[in-house]
Amino acid sequence: MATFSQLPSGKWRAQIRKAGLYRAASFATKREAKDWATQVEAQLNHIATGGYAPVPKGATLGDLIDKYRETAAQRAGKTKEATLLMLGRELGKVKLANLNAVVLRDFIDRRQDDGAGGVTIAADLSFLSAVLKWGRHARQLDINDRLALDARASLQHRGLKTRSKERDREPTDEELSRIYGLWATMKRQQLPMQTICQFALATGMRQGEITRLEIEDIDQQAKTVVIRDRKDPRQKLGNDQTVPLLPDAWAIVEPIIQERKTGFLFPYDGRSVSASFTRACQELGIDDLHFHDLRHRATAQFFRMGLDIPRVALLTGHKTWAMLRRYTAIKPSDVHDAIKKVA
Structure with a gap:
């Protein structure tokens, strides 16, 4: 349970201790402190139950990709950087809470319509998988990091080849x-x-x-x-x-x-x-x-x-x-x- 105390300044301070976790913040009114405490208690309950933090309300896949690019993909190669930017354009507006297999199915359909082949789409999904894994294991967000891998595995059922032909060209x-x-x-x-x-x-x-x-x-x-x-x-x-x-x-x-x-x-x-x-x-x-x-x-x-x-x-x-x-x-x-x- 949260505890509330009024400070000498007149502000209200809310404190929460749960499952070894501690959060505290000060607000101008007690109502604001209670609203914040309700939200944080829900988050801490989620963490205590599953070990991961709930996805922030309104957070999008684009937000996660941007954060990944800032911290985990520094000095990324040209191909990776271009793919992450494309994923941001194509899927950036999707809320993380709404990201699912159907969203990725439609993404694959659009990529095929644009002329992308199986090898290219497989690479797209591999980079997306890296972002989701980073979000789950580096940021401890409760997101399904298997979604992109499962979507990649579905490509073979579409009859798409996901491995490029091995090159054996040598100069004579x-x-x-x-x-x-x-x-x-x-x-x-x-x-x-x-x-x-x-x-x-x-x-x-x-x-x-x-x-x-x-x-x-x-x-x-x-x-x-x-x-x-x-x-x-x-x-x-x-x-x-x-x-x-x-x-x-x-x-x-x-x-x-x-x-x-x-x-x-x-x-x-x-x-x-x-x-x-x-x-x-x-x-x-x-x-x-x-x-x-x-x-x-x-x-x-x-x-x-x-x-x-x-x-x-x-x-x-x-x-x-x-x-x-x-x-x-x-x-x-x-x-x-x-x-x-x-x-």
Whole structure:
């Protein structure tokens, strides 16, 4: 039960103690204090019964998404940020208390009508699930954090494919030779694109990782480099990894660090690197080839060199065999070559 006391100032103070929880506030009138106490007692009863706080009256999904973006999604990637903004537009006005399976069914219908495929909608619902889980477990709100996951599971019953086709595109020697040749003829080409590509092929690093490498993180004795905040599905910030620089990579690094002792190893905008690669492919008529495909070829080459799974995973940063398997691209001829090496 709430207790009320009048302060020397004439204001009224309400205090509530229940199930180990304490709330207190002061009001101009006793009526305001009683109204507040009634509302808070209901909330505390809810918490005492279920362990979670009731959803604030009038709170919307948009409110929760905004709060999530402010606190839990700092430095979110472009895709995640864009998806959260879209969810805010599409579902932001829905009151949290009214969020249910039918609301998400209608959301999926609208996304399909807009032309979104199963993979895209599945990603939308995964991001929504992250928001709901955050609301339940970080804010202790009594919301169903399974709603989005259940909606995602329903996609297969709609006949929608939720997994993208695994990409196995690798640049061929002939394609790389043509691309390098084009860059050699471009007098205004300021980026050392051939060197950057050869470094990508020698390390298996992502474009963003390459342009973030710092000379101070290179150990000349051990011939290693630290990749800061390496991409990880569960942990990105603080996920620093020390990786070896194999001979081909070290041959590129060594002359650079002899000239410069600090700063980025490749001090160029990653977007410019990607754009330059894309333009070269377009000009040469090379279809469906991206800078990231260099990582695919590099990873496959590590296996062809005879490196085992743990050593390849150290180089590429993959956490599981399931994640790494799509990059193997081992051919029958590779098996024969491996046997010849052993013999």
